[in-house]
Amino acid sequence: xxxxxxxxxxxxxxxxxxxxxxxxxxxxxxxxxxxxxxxxxxxxxxxxxxxxxxxxxxxxxxxxxxxxxxxxxxxxxxxxxxxxxxxxxxxxxxxxxxxxxxxxxxxxxxxxxxxxxxxxxxxxxxxxxxxxxxxxxxxxxxxxxxxxxxxxxxxxxxxxxxxxxxxxxxx
Numbered sequence: 001x002x003x004x005x006x007x008x009x010x011x012x013x014x015x016x017x018x019x020x021x022x023x024x025x026x027x028x029x030x031x032x033x034x035x036x037x038x039x040x041x042x043x044x045x046x047x048x049x050x051x052x053x054x055x056x057x058x059x060x061x062x063x064x065x066x067x068x069x070x071x072x073x074x075x076x077x078x079x080x081x082x083x084x085x086x087x088x089x090x091x092x093x094x095x096x097x098x099x100x101x102x103x104x105x106x107x108x109x110x111x112x113x114x115x116x117x118x119x120x121x122x123x124x125x126x127x128x129x130x131x132x133x134x135x136x137x138x139x140x141x142x143x144x145x146x147x148x149x150x151x152x153x154x155x156x157x158x159x160x161x162x163x164x165x166x167x168x169x170x171x
Contacts, residue, residue: 066087109144
């Protein structure tokens with residue numbers, strides 16, 4: 001009987017040792033997999049940050065260009081504000097800001113013209129209706145001119161142009 005006990009204990013010890021080795025191997029694989037996932041996640045985050053920075057740089061360049069064009073009266077305030085507001089709304093700021101309070105002139109002009117038809121959509125309206133909308137837009141441009149110019153000055157300073165595009169001359 002003691003021979004069977006020794007064989008049973010030895011067999012049990014071998015089974016436990018084998019299972020322990022297998023569990024250790026699995027734990028090592030899980031650890032390696034976690035490290036690989038962490039590395040891939042870090043690479044993905046880095047790519048996202050780089051893509052966001054590139055996108056922000058292009059948006060900033062466009063915002064800067066539009067603001068300079070409005071300052072130099074090469075672009076109507078209504079069109080410039082409409083375009084700038086859409087671009088600035090897509091910009092990824094490092095912290096959340098209230099755009100309508102930081103750029104009140106651009107925001108107010110955007111609110112006036114955002115629902116006005118453009119291009120082919122204008123053709124659906126009578127000349128009288130188009131004149132009425134244009135008149136409203138012109139009055140808003142006159143009323144908000146100084147605020148828009150102040151905002152443009154701020155936009156030019158805060159949104160840097162890409163290298164080479166700061167030399168664009170408006171004709």
